[in-house]
Amino acid sequence: MLRWVIILMLVGICAGAAESKKKTVKPNPLSKGWGDDIKWVQSYGEGLSKTVKSQKPLMVIHHKDDCPYSQALKKAFVANETIQKMAKEEFIMINLVEETMDKNLAPDGYYVPRILFVDPSLTVRADITGRYGNRHYAYAPEDIEVLISNMKKAKVLLHNEL
Numbered sequence: 220m221l222r223w224v225i226i227l228m229l230v231g232i233c234a235g236a237a238e239s240k241k242k243t244v245k246p247n248p249l250s251k252g253w254g255d256d257i258k259w260v261q262s263y264g265e266g267l268s269k270t271v272k273s274q275k276p277l278m279v280i281h282h283k284d285d286c287p288y289s290q291a292l293k294k295a296f297v298a299n300e301t302i303q304k305m306a307k308e309e310f311i312m313i314n315l316v317e318e319t320m321d322k323n324l325a326p327d328g329y330y331v332p333r334i335l336f337v338d339p340s341l342t343v344r345a346d347i348t349g350r351y352g353n354r355h356y357a358y359a360p361e362d363i364e365v366l367i368s369n370m371k372k373a374k375v376l377l378h379n380e381l
């Protein structure tokens with residue numbers, strides 16, 4: 220029984236590599252396949268300032284092109300109209316293939332896929348976690364419902380919850 224539970228709770232992630240293969244930056248759209256209707260910000264810094272200005276939470280998606288778990292999550296993320304609409308209307312959105320300098324975006328390590336929220340007071344919402352005890356900020360394609368409910372949580376300011 221216990222073993223079954225453990226198997227259920229495993230999530231596929233790709234470990235963060237210290238140095239990934241150097242690629243030249245291509246003039247790709249900022250969506251990188253996560254939804255072309257969403258207005259993606261270009262940098263984490265821009266995301267933070269837009270979050271303050273708009274008072275909408277910032278959703279930070281870490282992913283890699285060569286990570287099959289990232290690709291699978293991306294597919295589910297794009298396929299779900301509810302999540303696309305919320306992302307478009309109620310969030311400042313960024314997807315990153317490179318890590319930022321902000322260690323707060325890696326409360327339990329560097330891996331992908333990894334999703335964190337930053338509220339308009341610029342607090343990284345480390346309290347908003349997915350289903351996996353070993354990787355709190357990882358999501359699998361079947362976790363879209365969890366992600367939607369976490370997006371709703373992210374819209375509630377932390378100090379209002381305490």
Ligand SMILES: *[C@@H]1O[C@H](CO)[C@@H](O)[C@H](O)[C@H]1NC(C)=O
Binds near residue numbers: 298299302363367
């Ligand atoms: C999005 O995903 C949720 C949770 O799995 C599901 O209930 C909903 O029907 C999906 N919506 C669309 C439009 O695909």
